[in-house]
Amino acid sequence: MTVLDWQAHEYNEDFYILRESGCIHFEKPFLYLIFGQDKALLEDTGAGEVQTAPVVMDLLAKWAKKKNHAPVSLVVIHSHAHGDHIAGDKQFQALASVQFIAPDPAAISKAASIAKWPINIGHVDLGGRVIDVIPIPGHNDASIALYDRRTGNLMTGDSLYPGRLSVSEADLPVFTASAQRLADFVDAHPIAHVLGTHIEQTTTPYLDYPRGTTYQPNEHSLDLTRAHVLELNDAFIAMGGKLQKLALPDFTIVPRATAPAR
Numbered sequence: 001m002t003v004l005d006w007q008a009h010e011y012n013e014d015f016y017i018l019r020e021s022g023c024i025h026f027e028k029p030f031l032y033l034i035f036g037q038d039k040a041l042l043e044d045t046g047a048g049e050v051q052t053a054p055v056v057m058d059l060l061a062k063w064a065k066k067k068n069h070a071p072v073s074l075v076v077i078h079s080h081a082h083g084d085h086i087a088g089d090k091q092f093q094a095l096a097s098v099q100f101i102a103p104d105p106a107a108i109s110k111a112a113s114i115a116k117w118p119i120n121i122g123h124v125d126l127g128g129r130v131i132d133v134i135p136i137p138g139h140n141d142a143s144i145a146l147y148d149r150r151t152g153n154l155m156t157g158d159s160l161y162p163g164r165l166s167v168s169e170a171d172l173p174v175f176t177a178s179a180q181r182l183a184d185f186v187d188a189h190p191i192a193h194v195l196g197t198h199i200e201q202t203t204t205p206y207l208d209y210p211r212g213t214t215y216q217p218n219e220h221s222l223d224l225t226r227a228h229v230l231e232l233n234d235a236f237i238a239m240g241g242k243l244q245k246l247a248l249p250d251f252t253i254v255p256r257a258t259a260p261a262r
């Protein structure tokens, strides 16, 4: 039996969701590929020993052929800088046609014209399609959310997904502020789906798979809603600056002793 390294789901003809196989790496991260008239934007490059660039470049070629469109160039951005989201970076940096945005606040701010990190929102124009770049440090110093105005999809990385959201004591104030800004954002914009980068939750409320699980036949669906963004913000407000474990039906806030590495 052949297990593909990646599954590619066509959300629509200009928006792809990729998921890495659990056989390659237990984190099984999700990647997002969004097409404009001039550029395509890829969020994240995978975990572990994985060939990501060939799969993504093949999707770009197939997209152009199917739509009888001139080839578009690729912009690579990251939900944040943890190892399970950047493993394929070198493969893309080796490609001359790719605009590679390093996962750090300075590089993201420059590429997305963010006037003042993290309080201002930036943009990447793909040609007839603008992606908003919202700094949400907390899970990681370089954490961002992406908002696709065309679909209304909000990509929240490891900051909000159906699973264990790790927060360190030191990062609690900045994560709390980011959750508030994200709540303000969803108050002001239509939100179709809130899409994170992992699934660790099962279909049973409050129940998650243990860390390291590779096969998850009863996993939670990938998509969350604006209600979960508000729920995350409310949870931090309720903590009042005192970090504690908090289990909610679709995700859990988990304190970590040190800054998370994933």
Ligand SMILES: [Zn+2]
Pocket (backbone or CB within 6 Å): 027, 029, 082, 084, 085, 158, 197, 198, 262
């Ligand atoms: Zn992760």
Ligand SMILES: [Zn+2]
Pocket (backbone or CB within 6 Å): 080, 082, 139, 140, 158, 260, 261, 262
């Ligand atoms: Zn992470």
